[in-house]
Amino acid sequence: MTETAAREGERSTTERVLVLLGLLQRGRSWSGPELAARLGVTSRTVRRDVERLRALGYPVHALQGVGGGYRLGAGSELPPLLLDDEEATATAASLLAGAGGGGPGAGEAALRALAKIDRVMPARLRHEVSALAGAVEFFEGGPERVEPASLVTLAGACRDEVEARFRYPSRGEVTERRVEPYRLVASDRRWYLLAYDLDRDDWRTFRVDRMTEVAARTWRFTPRPAPEDAAAYVQRGVVTGAYPHRARFLVHAPAEEVRAQVPASAALVHARGEHACELVSGGSVPDRILAYVAMLGHSFEVIEPPELVDRCAAMAERLRAAAERRVSSAGDSRTPGT
Incomplete structure (x- = not known):
């Protein structure tokens, strides 16, 4: 056999095996004679092609008895897929x-x-x-x-x-x-x-x-x-690099719990023991960062910047005043216009 004929024979075998794989990936069982008729070869050649697929990692199962034949099953590894x-x-x-x-x-x-x-x-x-x-x-x-x-x-x-x-x-x-x-x-x-x-x-x-x-x-x-x-480099840049203000907090809650509450693009969370974590975030104004951390529902301390402590006190005063005004309004039961 010449070298050219050998290459043509190898190519035809590869093409036939790919056609066989495409048939098996349809999710049904095929008898040996059915596959032989589809491929235009003998049942013996079908058996050889099935062995070639198995050598490549495809789990081709041989089913015995009435209605038996060949079927592609799930294997322990993912072999190459043939997609149309x-x-x-x-x-x-x-x-x-x-x-x-x-x-x-x-x-x-x-x-x-x-x-x-x-x-x-x-x-x-x-x-x-x-x-x-x-x-x-x-x-x-x-x-x-x-x-x-x-x-x-x-x-x-x-x-x-x-x-x-x-x-x-x-x-x-x-x-x-x-x-x-x-x-x-x-x-x-x-x-x-x-x-x-x-x-x-x-x-x-x-x-x-x-x-x-x-x-x-x-x-x-x-x-x-x-x-x-x-990923860490990009996250740090997204969280803090794009904003004029940056703040760090010690949050008294496990890092896993806090990470589940905040998007990765909003804050960096680092564990500080089992029951606390450090949270780093940025924002356009300091009060917005402060409000975001307060709304997590955990007790916390300001690490930096120091002036954010005064912002905490100012925000607490505004919230207390708002609560008192609501209580005063609720206690006034007079109907407007009477």
């Missing part, structure tokens, strides 16, 4: 539309899966993916709307270690940014890109929903040492 055009489009659109809704860990895992699908997805399907993802809406608490193509491009640039460029608003003007993308991070409401800004020679965090004209470049780069864990 509709399945691949629906899967990619679901990852795009819902990746930010399950928290940072879920968002990053969804993007890794999306990047793998995008690498092998035919160009003809990308328009359908964008259209499907754009048709999904979220209730309050879901991620902000972002361009699906932007997420795919940035995820691919992080994966392939190539530069990216985009236009971004800053201090009232829109400028073009050239970056070495490091990680995409999902918060409870937004997507962020942690990247090294080449023009500003420093690490920066960018909101993906504010980007326009996102594109990957051909220049590859060697990743720089990251300042710290990407």
